[in-house]
Amino acid sequence: MRTKTEHLQEAGLPVTDLDPVLAGERDPLVFVTVSGAHLYGFPSRDSDVDLRGVHLLPAEDLLGLRPPEETRSRMWDRDGVEMDLVTHDLRKFVRLMLKPNGYVLEQLLSPLVVRTSGPHAELADLAPAVLTRRHAHHYRGFARTQWALHEKTGELKPLLYTFRALLTGIHLMRSGEVTAHLPTLLGEVAAPAYLPELIAAKAEAEHVGAQDVDGTGVSRDVERLHEVLDRAQAESALPEAAGGLDALHDLVVRTRPTPRPPVTPSAAGRT
Structure with missing residues (x-):
């Protein structure tokens, strides 16, 4: 069975050890995969590397007053190779899944996996339910x-x-x-x-x-x-409207990190 690195090398990726880069992300990553020309099977020698995935904001970021960072994007150069990483928060990504958006499904189901998790596998299992003629x-x-x-x-x-x-x-x-x-x-x-x-x-x-x-x-x-x-x-035998809403909702809710406890004055500090 091929390893992750061998799979990425066969796809023509010039850099395959991306863990040090992903380690700098502020929040947990549900998954990161390779998209673009490497996924489509026609990379060039000078193609950049398109990384796409899902991050997981803490619950308070979605409940508080500050606008949540639902989409993040950054670019960098590694060993002369241009790379970019775009991730959506899990809730936003699932909303995109429920639209007739083939692009996010290609990212989710990409065989060129850089980072994965249990929720990634669950999302992939639920993907067929959202496919439609649209x-x-x-x-x-x-x-x-x-x-x-x-x-x-x-x-x-x-x-x-x-x-x-x-x-x-x-x-x-x-x-x-x-x-x-x-x-x-x-x-x-x-x-x-x-x-x-x-x-x-x-x-x-x-x-x-x-x-x-x-x-x-x-x-x-x-x-x-x-x-x-x-x-x-x-x-097509595909349905007209997407399904799987309840299962996807459940996945989003139980995957979200629980909010940090509120900061309250200690009993000793009260007057």
Whole structure:
């Protein structure tokens, strides 16, 4: 069985020992996983490392008057590699789960695990309950945004993101499974035969142009996959609305650290 470090190395991560960095976080971490190009299966030699996860604020931070730090973000450079870590408080993350937000589910279910816990495993077990046909809207919208970026810049990266989003959405509608790894999806969903070549080309540099690409043919393939996604959504066995609210509510409540006891004057100090 592969170790965590071996799994991260196979995904092309240039730095795999991240525990010293995560040790500096102020609050407990429910999980941290790798997202972005490494998760999607087309990292470049100069790709940054996108870390995503969940932190756990103390209860008084949510009950008090000061705005809680529900989302945290920081960036740093380690051994010449740019990294960024974005985490949400558990309550906010679960609220995002209950929306048709494929992005947070990809983070939750990422096989590239840097930090885990019991609540992480419970969240993953509850993820199927929140999947709906409406998640197709998320992937459709993301694909259109990336396609517009590709048309504007001519870069290969947003083109691969376009195909990845469409194929992930199609696979989700058909199977009820969240799979973000583009090379894996090539074997699950009918995809253009040239995609492996594009993946190989991006390995050389993060912002390389889409060279020798038939723009008309690629545009036709993208629109075809949009049509496939539309049909897959219409025929999907997934429900229209998310479930699992009660179980997720229970998990959020019992995972939260208990409030610190209030500071009261001692009996000896009273007059």
